[in-house]
Amino acid sequence: MTATIHTVAVEKTSGDLAREQQLAWKLAELATRAKDAPQDDEAVAMAKNRIIDNAAIALGAANERAVKVARADALGSKGTGKATIWGLEDKFAPVPAAFANAVGVRFLDNDDCYLAAEYSHPDDNISPIIAVGQHLGVSGADILRGIVVAYEVHVALVGTGDGTGICLHKHKVDHMTHIAAGTAAGLSSMLGLDTEQAYHAINFAVHNAISSRQSRKGDIGAQKEFVPGFSAEISIKAVHHAMHGLKGPNPVYEGVDSIIRRFLNGRDDENAVYKVELAEPGVDALRNIMKTYPKQYAFEYQGQAIIDLALELRKQLPKKGDGVDLDQIEKIVLETSHHTHHVIGTDAQDPQKIDPDSPRGTLDHSIMFAIARCIQAGEFHKDRAYQMTSAEKDELRAIMARIETQFDQRWEDLYHDQDPNVQAYGGRMVITLAVGNEVADEKTRANAHPGGDTPWQRPDYEAKLADYTKDLVSDVERDRFIAAVDGMDSISGDELVRINLIVDAGKLEMPDTNGIY
Known part of the structure; x- marks a missing residue:
């Protein structure tokens, strides 16, 4: 293992940090070089488990008000793209599909977690990666690589020990910032972008994904659940614009008026330093997904x-x-x-x-x-x-x-x-x-934790899927979906529509209120 701990410090004057020394560039290199490196079999298998977990918790919350609203928002794009929404047979534009799915996944607070210097739900990255992958007809293997890369970046930013990680909550910044970085990196890897494009995609995404933790206080409505939807939208558009050759604000982490200097430790200390541990691109196996924990219960x-x-x-x-x-x-x-x-x-x-x-x-x-x-x-x-x-x-x-x-x-x-x-x-x-x-x-640890009394294996994810979708999805459809996820490595193009679980034994409800659209 040749992972390197990188030092991230604020510029003294604008423009004095070469981009090759910037964290966003290093994340971009990791993402783009992954395309030509073999994937870790266990990491890919875990990515499949987490797709199954996403289906379970998204449909488990399918008829909650916030989820119904997010899904209804996407209906206007029906037939304008190739992305799917959990439970529906139709196809949609990628941004509204990703938004709806991300809200569904987060609603129950039952998605996977990783905690270190910062808190995170790394599977917030999955919805936009699948939506864009389906829309553009990449291969299933590309989608799996994108998910593994997104987890790799997200977990690295949250921290992997030895004093690494960028803490956001200390400064009341919501962890959407790290989600966006992971998603932009994952999308860039999945789509085979070059490092220049990935770098600007990450700059765009991170810069526009700053929000406060007021979303978790007061008379909570749906903001907390909508956060990964906003992150998905920001990240997809960031990659889209970078593919057009547009340049995101940089350096997004180290700039004299950027994230660290104006929102994090650099606000009070111009000499603030963070450390982030990254795998050596194209050399180390990307296994940060294996450090993350599934949730057995719908609770913090x-x-x-x-x-x-x-x-x-x-x-x-x-x-x-x-x-x-x-x-x-x-x-x-x-x-x-x-x-x-x-x-x-x-x-x-x-x-x-x-x-x-x-x-x-x-x-x-x-x-x-x-x-x-x-x-x-x-x-x-x-x-x-x-x-x-x-x-x-x-x-x-x-x-x-x-x-x-x-x-x-x-x-x-x-x-x-x-x-x-x-x-x-x-x-x-x-x-x-x-x-x-x-x-x-x-x-010390939850039973389901990788270091717990009964660490979760594939049967546990499948049992959760059966429980959470029992009134909505037939056994036949669940079996079809699981087989499709298992066979993702060898499908592409229009076949990617199979990576969706259709409601065929219940009903998906519409909101009982009206909005603007």
């Missing part, structure tokens, strides 16, 4: 291991009928990392996070809700977890008020450990019962 990633832990501890709690005697629980304390405590725990001091009447976009970022719902229901299903009766809400409100999160330095150290074999996003849970005794245990 920091809660995945805690949900597993709560379900395991539930088995030891006093029973009442078929459930747990919630009255016997005096309090629950979760010792955990700063993020879990401060962002999705009680230190957030957000009354909505302990109110079961809050919107789903808030509840899926409340560890108090996740713990209470697991103990109450004995499961955490993507739908049933958030569908509650009034009586269940009253019970939840009472138990959520008895849950407290506490910062623990041990879990903070594990959270930030640079060794991926040590790094963990879990906690220790202590449940104190009314009789005085305690039920306690800890979990």
Whole structure:
């Protein structure tokens, strides 16, 4: 392995950094040289797993309001392109198709994750790459390479240990910036662009993909779910314009008025330095996709291991009928990392996070809700977890008020450990019962994590697909789709329409409101 850690620093005066020294150029080189290098078999197989995962979660959310609106937005382009939208047989223009699919994939907060210096959902890159690939009739192998490259770039920007990665959330910048870089690189690789074109595509995409994290605060509507749709649109147009020979603002990372200097650490320190580890183009296998984690539950990633832990501890709690005697629980304390405590725990001091009447976009970022719902229901299903009766809400409100999160330095150290074999996003849970005794245990990683108790394999992705689409898609159609994904390496052109899962046993709904179009 010959990966290199690159130093990324701000220019002292405009124009004093040769483009070959710029991060965007290095990302472009990685992307464009990948076309002539053999692909890693495991990475390609994982890309196929994540396509199946995308189909599952997109159709699992297909009739949610925001997803219906995004899909309806695309209907005006029906017949004007060759891209598909999950669930529909028609073909569409690539930009609206990518937008609709990306919104569907993100809605349940059940897509894959990678956390290091920054947070990310790397499969946000998949929708635009498939849409453009279908539209232009590239090969399935090209699409898979584009996905692997997008993951490679995205994960590298988020961080791969040894102090690498560009943290955005510290400065309240949304992680769309890294999504756009990954997508532009993946599209460039898939389409066989030269390094000059890829460089400008990345500059265009990154520059236009800066947004604040206010999208995750307040009365959350759909902005958080729409972020990957906007990123897909920005990235596709960035590549399109670069292919015409247009030049994006550069250097997009290091410029005196660019990303690092005006939005990140360089805003307060003109000598700020970041480090990014990149594989040697054409030499190293691109395997960053193997570092990413699937999500078993429709909930913020920091809660995945805690949900597993709560379900395991539930088995030891006093029973009442078929459930747990919630009255016997005096309090629950979760010792955990700063993020879990401060962002999705009680230190957030957000009354909505302990109110079961809050919107789903808030509840899926409340560890108090996740713990209470697991103990109450004995499961955490993507739908049933958030569908509650009034009586269940009253019970939840009472138990959520008895849950407290506490910062623990041990879990903070594990959270930030640079060794991926040590790094963990879990906690220790202590449940104190009314009789005085305690039920306690800890979990470092989610079961589904590559380093968890039961790391996900292909059957787990297929089971998730069956569960999330059971009321919409027939077994025959699911089997056809899985076979098509498995055979992507040998298809191209109009055959790429097969990389779509058609709703043939249910109904895709339209919005019940009107907009401009």
